[in-house]
Amino acid sequence: MKTNQVDRQTTSELNLREFMGRVWKYKFLYLLSLIFFAAIGVAYIKWVPPVYEVDTSILIDTKSNARAMSESQYVDGSLRLIETEKNLYNEMNILQSVDLIQHTLEDLNYQVSYHTKKNGIIHREHYKDFPFTVELVSKSNQLINTPVYLSFTTNDSYRVSVDADNYQVRNRISGKNELHEEALLFSKNHQFDKAAETDLYTIIVHRNEDIPLSDYEGEELYFIIHDMDDLVRSYQNRLSVSQTEVQASIINLTCQGEVVQKETDFLDRLTENYIYDKLEERNQIANSKINFIEQQLANISDSLHRAERSLERFKQTADAVNLTQTGANALAEYQDLESRSSQSEMNLNYYKSLLSYVQDSTGNSQVVAPSVVGIEDALLNENLLELKRLNSDLSRIQFLQGEKSPDAEVIKHQIESTRASLEENLKSLISSTTLALSNLGRRKGQIEQTIDMLPTREKNLINYQRKTKLFENLYNYLSQELAKTNIAQAEDLSDIRVINHARMVGDDAKVPQKELIMALALLLGLLLPSLFIYTRGESDGSIDGINMVEDITSIPVLAQIATDPKLKKKDTILSDHWQTKESIRDLHANIKFFLPNYWKKVIAVTSNVPGEGKSFVASNLAMTMASAGNSVLLIDADFRNPTTSRHLGVNPNKNLSTYLNGWIDSTDEIIQTHEKYRKLDYITTTAASTNPHRYIQNPRFEFMLIGLKDEYDHIIIDCPAVGLVSDYLLLFHLADIHLFVMKHKFTKRSHLEEIEKFKAKRNVENLYLVLNGVPGKKLKHGYFTYDSSIDQGGPGIVGQGQNGTDKSVVNVDSIKSN
Numbered sequence: 077m078k079t080n081q082v083d084r085q086t087t088s089e090l091n092l093r094e095f096m097g098r099v100w101k102y103k104f105l106y107l108l109s110l111i112f113f114a115a116i117g118v119a120y121i122k123w124v125p126p127v128y129e130v131d132t133s134i135l136i137d138t139k140s141n142a143r144a145m146s147e148s149q150y151v152d153g154s155l156r157l158i159e160t161e162k163n164l165y166n167e168m169n170i171l172q173s174v175d176l177i178q179h180t181l182e183d184l185n186y187q188v189s190y191h192t193k194k195n196g197i198i199h200r201e202h203y204k205d206f207p208f209t210v211e212l213v214s215k216s217n218q219l220i221n222t223p224v225y226l227s228f229t230t231n232d233s234y235r236v237s238v239d240a241d242n243y244q245v246r247n248r249i250s251g252k253n254e255l256h257e258e259a260l261l262f263s264k265n266h267q268f269d270k271a272a273e274t275d276l277y278t279i280i281v282h283r284n285e286d287i288p289l290s291d292y293e294g295e296e297l298y299f300i301i302h303d304m305d306d307l308v309r310s311y312q313n314r315l316s317v318s319q320t321e322v323q324a325s326i327i328n329l330t331c332q333g334e335v336v337q338k339e340t341d342f343l344d345r346l347t348e349n350y351i352y353d354k355l356e357e358r359n360q361i362a363n364s365k366i367n368f369i370e371q372q373l374a375n376i377s378d379s380l381h382r383a384e385r386s387l388e389r390f391k392q393t394a395d396a397v398n399l400t401q402t403g404a405n406a407l408a409e410y411q412d413l414e415s416r417s418s419q420s421e422m423n424l425n426y427y428k429s430l431l432s433y434v435q436d437s438t439g440n441s442q443v444v445a446p447s448v449v450g451i452e453d454a455l456l457n458e459n460l461l462e463l464k465r466l467n468s469d470l471s472r473i474q475f476l477q478g479e480k481s482p483d484a485e486v487i488k489h490q491i492e493s494t495r496a497s498l499e500e501n502l503k504s505l506i507s508s509t510t511l512a513l514s515n516l517g518r519r520k521g522q523i524e525q526t527i528d529m530l531p532t533r534e535k536n537l538i539n540y541q542r543k544t545k546l547f548e549n550l551y552n553y554l555s556q557e558l559a560k561t562n563i564a565q566a567e568d569l570s571d572i573r574v575i576n577h578a579r580m581v582g583d584d585a586k587v588p589q590k591e592l593i594m595a596l597a598l599l600l601g602l603l604l605p606s607l608f609i610y611t612r613g614e615s616d617g618s619i620d621g622i623n624m625v626e627d628i629t630s631i632p633v634l635a636q637i638a639t640d641p642k643l644k645k646k647d648t649i650l651s652d653h654w655q656t657k658e659s660i661r662d663l664h665a666n667i668k669f670f671l672p673n674y675w676k677k678v679i680a681v682t683s684n685v686p687g688e689g690k691s692f693v694a695s696n697l698a699m700t701m702a703s704a705g706n707s708v709l710l711i712d713a714d715f716r717n718p719t720t721s722r723h724l725g726v727n728p729n730k731n732l733s734t735y736l737n738g739w740i741d742s743t744d745e746i747i748q749t750h751e752k753y754r755k756l757d758y759i760t761t762t763a764a765s766t767n768p769h770r771y772i773q774n775p776r777f778e779f780m781l782i783g784l785k786d787e788y789d790h791i792i793i794d795c796p797a798v799g800l801v802s803d804y805l806l807l808f809h810l811a812d813i814h815l816f817v818m819k820h821k822f823t824k825r826s827h828l829e830e831i832e833k834f835k836a837k838r839n840v841e842n843l844y845l846v847l848n849g850v851p852g853k854k855l856k857h858g859y860f861t862y863d864s865s866i867d868q869g870g871p872g873i874v875g876q877g878q879n880g881t882d883k884s885v886v887n888v889d890s891i892k893s894n
Contacts, residue, residue, distance in 0.1 A: 098609050099605075099606070099609065102605060102608075102609055105605045105608070106601070106602065106605045109600075109601045109602070109604055109605045110598065110601035110602070111601075112601070113597040113598070113600045113601040113604075114594070114597050114598070114601065116597060117593045117594050117596070117597030120588065120593060121588050121590055121593060122198065123197060123198055124587065124588045125199060125200060125201065125334050126334060126585035126587065126588070127332050127333065127334060127585055127586055127587035128332065128333065128334070128335075128336045128339065128580055128581075128585050128586065129330060129331070129332050129580070129581040129582070129586045130330070130331055130332075130333075130336060130339040130340050130343060130578050130579060130580050130581060131328060131329060131330040131331075131343070131576075131578065131579070131581050132328075132329050132343045132344065132347060132574065132576055132577060132578040132579070133320065133326055133327065133328045133329070133574075133575040133576045134326070134327050134329070134347055134350075134351075134572055134573065134574050134575060135325065135326050135327075135572065135573055135574075135575050136164065136167055136325050136326075136327060136571070136572050137325070137571035137572065163465075164319065164325055164327070166465065166468075166469075167327065168317045168318075168319070168327060169469075170350070171315075171317050171327065171329065171346070171350060172312055172315055172317055174308055174312070176346065176349060176350060176353065177308050177311050177312060177315070177346070178304060178308050179349055180342060180345045180346045180349050181304070181307055181308065181311065181342075182304075183345055183349070184341060184342065184345055186302075186307065186338075186342070187212065187301060187302050187304060187307065188209075188210045188212065188299055188300070188301055188302070189201060189299065189300050189302065190202045190203070190206040190209075190297075190298075190299050191223070191297075191298050191299065191300065192292060192295040192296065192297055192298075193295065193296040193298065194294065194295045194296075200334070201333075201334040201335055201338075202335065203335040203337055203338040204337065205287055206284060206287060206297075207228075207283065207284050207287045207288075207289055207291075207292065207297065208226065208234075208268075208281050208282060208283050208284055208297075209281070209282045209284060210279050210280075210281055210282075210299050210301075211279065211280040211281075211282065212278075212279060212301065213271060213273075213278040213279060213280065215248050216248050216273070216277075216278035217245055217246065217247060217248050217275060217276060217277065217278065218245070218246045218248075218276075218277050218278070218279075218301050219238070219243060219244070219245055219276040219277045219301060220244050220245070220246050220253060220301050220302060220303045221243075221244050221300065221301075221302060221303055221306065222238060222240050222243045222244065222260075222300065222301075223238070223240070223298045223299075223300055224236055224237075224238055224277075224298055224299055224300070224301070225237045225238070225239075225296055225297065225298040226281070226297050226298060226299065227296075227297070228289060229265060232267060232268055233265055233266065233267050233268065234265070234266060234268065234281060235263060235264070235265050235266075236262075236263065236264055236265075236266060236272070237262065237263040238260050238261070238262040238263075238276075239260070239261055239262075240259065240260045241259050242255065242256060242257050242258065242259070242260070243255075243256050243260045243276075244256070244303070245276060246303065253303060262276065266281065268281055268282065268283045269281075269282055269283070277301070279301075311331070311342070314331050314332050314333065315329065315330070315331050315346075316329070316330040316331070317329050317330075318330075326575060329343055329346070329347070330581070331343055332586065336580045339578070340577075340578035340579065340580070341578075342578075343578035344577060344578045347574055350572070351570050351572050351573075351574075354570060354571075354572055355570050359565060362561055362564065362565040363565075365557075365561050366558060366561055366562065366565075369554050369557055369558045369561070370558065372550075372554050373551065373554050373555065373558065376547055376550045376551045376554065377551060379543075379547045380544070380547035380548060380551050383543040383544040383547050384544055386543070386544075409523055410520065410523045413516055413519055413520045413523065414520070415549060415550075416516055417513060417516045417517070417520065418550065420509055420512050420513050420516065421513065423505075423509050424506060424509045424510065424513065427502050427505050427506045427509060428506060430502060431499065431502040431503070431506065434463075434495055434498055434499060434502070435499065453505070455501055456498075456501055456502075456505070459494060459497055459498040459501060460498070462494050463491065463494050463495060463498060466487055466490050466491045466494060467491065469487055470484060470487045470488065470491065473487060618821050618822055618823060618824055618825070619818060619820065619821075619823050619824075619825060619828065619847075620820070620821060621820070621850075622636055622847055622850075624825075625818070625828065625845065625847060628825055628828045628829070629828045629829075629831070629832050629845070630832075631816075631828075631831065631832065631835065631843060631844065631845050632844050632845065633844070633845045633846070633847055634662075634663055634666040634667065634670070634815070634844045634845065634846055635659055635660075635662045635663035635666055635846055635847070636659055636662075636846075636847045636850045636855060637656065637659045637660065637663070637689070637692075637693060637696075637846060637847065637848040637849065637850060638653070638655035638656045638658070638659045638850055638851075638852045638855050639656070639820075639848075639849045639850060639851060639852065640653040640656045641653070655852040655855060656696070657696075657700065659850075659855065660693075660696045660697055660699075660700045661700055661704075663693075663697060663700075663846060664697065664700050664701055664704065666844075667679065667813065670813065670842065670844070671812060671813055671842070676812035676813070677785050677788065677789065677790050677791050677812060678781060678785070678791045678793065678810060678811045678812045678813075679697075679790060679791065679792045679793070679811065679812070679813050679815060680793045680795050680804075680807060680808060680810070680811030680813070680814050680815065681693055681694040681697070681792060681793065681794055681795060681815045681817060682795040682796065682797060682798055682804050682814070682815070682816060682817070683797050683798070683799075683816060683817040683818070683819075684797060684798055684799040684816070684818075684823065684827040684830060684831060685797050685799045685823075685827065686717060686797050687819070687822065688797075688817050688818055688819040688822060688823055688848060689817055689819055689848040689849060690794065690795070690797070690817040691712075691714070691719045691720065691723070691794050692848065693815070693817050693846055693848055694710060694792050694793075694794040695710065695720065695723065695724075695794075697792060698710040698756055698758070698790075698792045699750075699753055699756060701756075701789070701790050701792075702750070702753040702754075702755040702756035703753060705755065706755065706789040706790055707755050707757075707787070707788045707789045707790075708755060708756050708757070708788060708789065708790045708791075708792060709747070709757045709758065709759070709784060709787075709788045709790070709791045709792070710756065710757070710758040710759070710792050710794065711732065711758070711759045711791065711792070711793045711794065712732065712758070712759065712760050712761045712794045713732070713761065713772070713793050713794060713795050713796070713807065714761070714794055714795060714796045714803075715733065715761060715763065715764040715768035715771055715772070715796070715803070716763065716764070716768055716796055716803070717763070717796075718760065718761045718762060718763055719794075720758060720760050720761075720794060721760035721761075721762075724750075724758065724760070730745050730746050731746055731759065731760045731761045731762055732746060732759050732760065732761040732771075733761050733762050733764065733771060734746070735776065735780070736771045736774045736776055736777060737771075738776075743759075743780055743783070743784065746759050746760075747759055748760070757788070768796070768803055769802075769803065769806060772803055772806045772807055773806055778810060781810055793807065793810075793811065795807055798816075798830075798831075798834065799827065799830060805838075808838065808840060812842060813842045813843075813844065814840060814842060814843040814844065815844055815845075815846050816831050816843065816844070816845050816846070817845075817846045817848050818845060818846065818847050818848060819847075819848045819849040820847060820848065820849040820850045820851070821849070822849065831843075831845070
């Protein structure tokens with residue numbers, strides 16, 4: 077287990093070392109990539125308009141502890157209007173309502189925005205500090221949502237130009253936006269401070285003398301007239317309203333935009349308008365009560381004057397009359413009944429008016445509160461307040477979601493339910509009030525009968541005093557209420573106040589985030605070259621280095637064969653490149669290590685597909701073994717694509733094919749000796765004209781190998797490729813060691829997997845891999861000095877490489893003795 081861990085750790089280190097080597101190879105690619113993406117990051121930061129965040133916070137007294145409207149802190153006994161606990165979430169929605177936002181935008185004249193364009197791509201918005209301002213002429217056509225460029229021609233004139241692929245015009249008659257799909261190319265001169273009227277727009281441009289044009293040198297100036305509905309929706313999306321804490325009644329408002337001052341002005345004016353609207357709503361309630369009382373006072377004042385004049389005339393024309401105790405009691409009781417009857421009649425009229433309004437209307441914003449007329453009915457107040465809230469919610473949801481949205485339908489059902497409950501309540505109140513009036517009228521009739529039995533002069537005096545007292549009491553009561561309401565309105569304070577005025581959040585823009593963008597640029601600058609390096613080695617599925625081979629398969633790799641850069645220009649496959657020779661010697665040494673037994677001599681060299689260099693490895697291995705003093709026989713057994721005769725430059729008439737066909741009896745006739753390497757013999761063959769299996773399965777082939785083993789130290793068989801045909805399956809049992817040749821950047825990963833399956837399925841022992849075509853700089857061989865007698869087959873010693881790599885002493889005689 078420890079060995080496996082060490083192997084995995086070593087493999088990981090090798091993989092990392094190889095990858096870092098490839099990184100160093102492409103270091104200039106990394107440098108260019110980093111510069112490129114850093115430049116893109118800087119350009120993006122300069123190009124993207126900055127977006128800043130501003131916020132403000134307000135405190136809402138949800139309990140209305142400040143004071144209910146019309147309740148004075150100096151006058152006792154004042155009446156309350158409809159005033160209940162505020163719903164914090166309703167107030168948050170009101171802050172984002174269309175009406176409030178539109179009112180704020182109109183106050184600030186945000187329908188026109190001012191911009192500059194630099195270098196043709198960098199757009200920036202400006203606010204207040206601009207060389208001109210645009211005034212829109214109402215009830216006229218306006219070119220909306222389209223950049224309108226303005227350039228100064230003289231001190232008194234300017235030129236307007238428009239170049240757009242499509243444009244929109246708000247029609248002054250229909251009030252709708254008309255989209256024109258065609259391109260617009262327009263230019264015209266106008267005078268400052270004078271109306272510029274065209275079919276596209278009607279505006280008045282005022283020059284700002286305090287802002288010099290030199291501040292905008294090299295920049296194009298333009299303005300945009302925004303559609304108010306689109307502008308309101310834009311600010312609704314940008315405005316965030318949230319509760320600071322669950323238990324707190326502090327609301328935080330956040331807005332984002334390009335210009336800090338513009339957004340702070342918007343939030344400040346928004347909260348100002350919100351507070352003003354709340355006070356105005358309370359003032360409207362108070363004014364409604366004042367108007368009602370003043371109307372009643374005007375009517376009662378006339379009646380009171382007439383009653384007083386009638387009483388005065390009666391006293392002047394008649395002798396002095398004193399009321400008896402019976403008359404005085406009757407008068408007092410009648411006055412009380414009259415007062416109660418008047419109040420009941422007022423209530424009844426209010427109930428009937430309210431019932432008619434509820435049945436015929438969809439709102440209740442103009443309904444006079446019950447407390448104004450002295451009605452203290454909690455259920456009626458609650459129903460009216462609920463109906464008002466539901467109608468407000470319905471208007472908001474219909475704007476945001478549409479009239480047919482599910483939420484709107486639910487609220488409509490709630491409104492109908494609340495209206496039905498209110499109607500039932502009003503009908504019940506009308507019925508009970510009518511009954512009370514009837515009882516009061518009956519009792520008044522009884523008192524009148526008592527008064528009728530009094531003397532005529534006393535009876536007339538009672539009637540005059542009764543009317544005068546009634547109107548006097550009503551007049552005094554309403555005068556007191558009017559005074560209380562006026563005092564309460566004068567001293568009214570808002571129950572909403574600003575905690576923090578609008579200010580920028582943080583020290584820099586929220587967008588673009590410079591540190592994040594540059595970090596991403598650095599990451600991309602490193603990542604893309606790394607992906608390129610990785611995919612370059614992995615995209616074609618080919619193996620790249622011995623580390624990848626060891627990661628894929630557990631089959632040992634005996635050697636890495638260095639590529640010979642000059643070999644393609646030669647007619648032979650025998651290499652004289654020093655690194656190639658050294659890597660072949662490594663292969664020879666490793667074979668000696670894995671095949672120490674003298675009688676195991678047959679080496680089968682194959683590959684998965686043609687082109688991987690099996691014939692190259694077989695020929696050069698045979699040459700190297702012969703140079704080391706071993707007697708070697710090289711057999712070309714690839715009956716489909718024989719190459720040995722072509723590469724050796726021979727074309728014998730007698731070869732392996734003629735021997736297996738039985739045309740030749742002795743193997744001596746087909747064995748030839750190499751001209752240079754005297755210990756290297758070879759048997760060539762020709763392409764089979766019939767099925768190659770007939771040659772490979774011929775018993776003469778196996779008998780030939782058995783007979784030749786006693787004559788040679790090594791027999792190397794150049795076999796057909798395994799992946800295309802099954803020829804090798806008929807040969808592999810004759811070999812003592814199996815060498816599968818792979819080629820760097822050529823052999824596929826799947827080929828290694830096929831070799832792994834082949835070994836497991838056939839239970840092949842002594843199967844090893846040889847990695848061919850490896851670039852010399854990936855190997856650590858130095859150059860070696862050896863006597864030319866080595867190439868002639870004599871024994872020799874492999875010395876130490878230039879880079880200090882130690883090599884073993886290879887002696888032919890000592891190997892044979894083993």
